[in-house]
Amino acid sequence: MPSTTAPPSARRAIPPVPVLSLAAFMGGRRAALPSLLDGADVRLVTSGRIAIGLALRALGVGAGDVVLVPAYHSPSMVPPAHWCGADVAFYRILPDTAPDLADIQAHLAKGRVKAILATHFFGIPHDLAPLRALCDRHGVGLIEDCAHAFFGARDGAAVGSVGDYAIGSTMKFFPIYEGGCLVSHRHRLDVTLHGAGAGFEMKAALNALEAAFAYGRLPVLRLLLALPLRLKSALWNARKSRAANGTAAASPAPALAPSSSDSSFEFDARWTDKRSSWLSRAVLRCVSPARIVARRRRNYQELQRALDGAPGCRPLIARLPDGACPWMFPLLVDRPQPVFEALQRAGVPMTRFGASLWPGVDASVCANSVDLGRRLIAFPCHQALDDAERAWLHAQVRQALDACAAVPA
Known part of the structure; x- marks a missing residue:
C-alpha cells in the first residue's frame, strides 16, 4: 500500500486536548446547553474515576455487591468498583452505544446489583428515563457517567440530572492538566476534600x-x-x-x-479526599462555556462535512443532536488498522476508545462493544483548534481514507 505519511513540511503539532489561550476566556458565560454543574451539589476532584469511586461509596456499594458497567468502556471505570470491594458485571450496549435495557433487566434478575453506570459516549446524551425507572423498581443506584458530556440535554433533562449521582471529567473539556467532578441533583454530598499540597x-x-x-x-x-x-x-x-x-x-x-x-x-485511593487544583478550579470559573459549546459543535459539524462521501467510513452519529456538546468526533472505519497507521505516521491526534476492554469482555459478552472498539477512530473537535489546525486535520483524515480505499483489501 502506498504511504500516506505527510511530508515533514506538512506535519503539524496540533493539540489533542484543549489548551490555555487568551481566546478561551472570551465569548460569554451563558452557553446554549446546560452544564453538568448547573443546579447540583458539586465536588471538584482530580479525575472522573475518583468521582466514580466516591459515587459508589455514597451509594453504599461494598463487598458482595455487583456494579453494572457498559461492555463498551474505558478500563479506568472498573477499578473504582473494586476499591469498594464490589464485583463488576458488563451489560450490552446497542449499536449507537445506548444501554441495552433487556440485558440490564437480565442482570438485575440475578440479584446482588447495587449500582449501574450509564455513559453518554462522545458527548451524545442518551434518554435515561427508562433506565431510571428500571433502577427505581429494583432499588438500584444509577450513576450517570458524563465524562464525555460536560454540557448537554436530552428531552429537557440536563446531563447529570437523571442519575442519583453523576461524574464528569473536566480535563476533557477545559484547558487544565487534571480535574473531575462528582455532582448530584438528588442528594447532598457528604464528601470533604482537602488540598493536595x-x-x-x-x-x-x-x-x-x-x-x-x-x-x-x-x-x-x-x-x-x-x-x-x-x-x-x-x-x-x-x-x-x-x-x-x-x-x-x-x-x-x-x-x-x-x-x-x-x-x-x-x-x-490516595486522591479520593483531594480537591482539584486551584488553577483548574479558577479556569472552570473564568473560561467561556458559551465558546466551548459553540466551537465544539461547529468543529464537529465541519469535520463531518469534510468527510461527507469519504470511502470506507461513516460517522457513528448521523446527525449531531441539538442537545449535544461533543467530546470527540467518532468515525466508524471499515479498514481501521491501515487508516489508523497512516494517520499515526502523519501525526494526527486520535483516540480508539474501547480498543482495550476489560479482560473477558469479548463478542460473547457484547458484539457491538467489540465492533466499536475495533472500528471506531475518534478525532478532536475541541474549542482550542484554530482554523489552520482544523483544515490540516480534515485534509489528513480524508487523504488517509481515500488512499486506503484505493488499495485492494
Whole structure:
C-alpha cells in the first residue's frame, strides 16, 4: 500500500486536548446547553474515576455487591468498583452505544446489583428515563457517567440530572492538566476534600502552561517564564537521574499528581479526599462555556462535512443532536488498522476508545462493544483548534481514507 505519511513540511503539532489561550476566556458565560454543574451539589476532584469511586461509596456499594458497567468502556471505570470491594458485571450496549435495557433487566434478575453506570459516549446524551425507572423498581443506584458530556440535554433533562449521582471529567473539556467532578441533583454530598499540597498545585499549573506553550499559545507568557521553566526541568531531570542511580530514598516519594492525568487506567485511593487544583478550579470559573459549546459543535459539524462521501467510513452519529456538546468526533472505519497507521505516521491526534476492554469482555459478552472498539477512530473537535489546525486535520483524515480505499483489501 502506498504511504500516506505527510511530508515533514506538512506535519503539524496540533493539540489533542484543549489548551490555555487568551481566546478561551472570551465569548460569554451563558452557553446554549446546560452544564453538568448547573443546579447540583458539586465536588471538584482530580479525575472522573475518583468521582466514580466516591459515587459508589455514597451509594453504599461494598463487598458482595455487583456494579453494572457498559461492555463498551474505558478500563479506568472498573477499578473504582473494586476499591469498594464490589464485583463488576458488563451489560450490552446497542449499536449507537445506548444501554441495552433487556440485558440490564437480565442482570438485575440475578440479584446482588447495587449500582449501574450509564455513559453518554462522545458527548451524545442518551434518554435515561427508562433506565431510571428500571433502577427505581429494583432499588438500584444509577450513576450517570458524563465524562464525555460536560454540557448537554436530552428531552429537557440536563446531563447529570437523571442519575442519583453523576461524574464528569473536566480535563476533557477545559484547558487544565487534571480535574473531575462528582455532582448530584438528588442528594447532598457528604464528601470533604482537602488540598493536595504545594507540589501538586505547582505541577498542575506548570503542566497546563507548558501544554499551551508547546502548541504556540500564550507566547508572551512563555517568554516571561522561559528561565523558571528551564530551571524546573533541570531540577526534575536531576531528581530522576538520582533515582535511576539508586541515590534516592528507598521508598519513592508520593506522586505529585494523579496518574489519571497521564493516561493510565489506575485508581489511586490516595486522591479520593483531594480537591482539584486551584488553577483548574479558577479556569472552570473564568473560561467561556458559551465558546466551548459553540466551537465544539461547529468543529464537529465541519469535520463531518469534510468527510461527507469519504470511502470506507461513516460517522457513528448521523446527525449531531441539538442537545449535544461533543467530546470527540467518532468515525466508524471499515479498514481501521491501515487508516489508523497512516494517520499515526502523519501525526494526527486520535483516540480508539474501547480498543482495550476489560479482560473477558469479548463478542460473547457484547458484539457491538467489540465492533466499536475495533472500528471506531475518534478525532478532536475541541474549542482550542484554530482554523489552520482544523483544515490540516480534515485534509489528513480524508487523504488517509481515500488512499486506503484505493488499495485492494
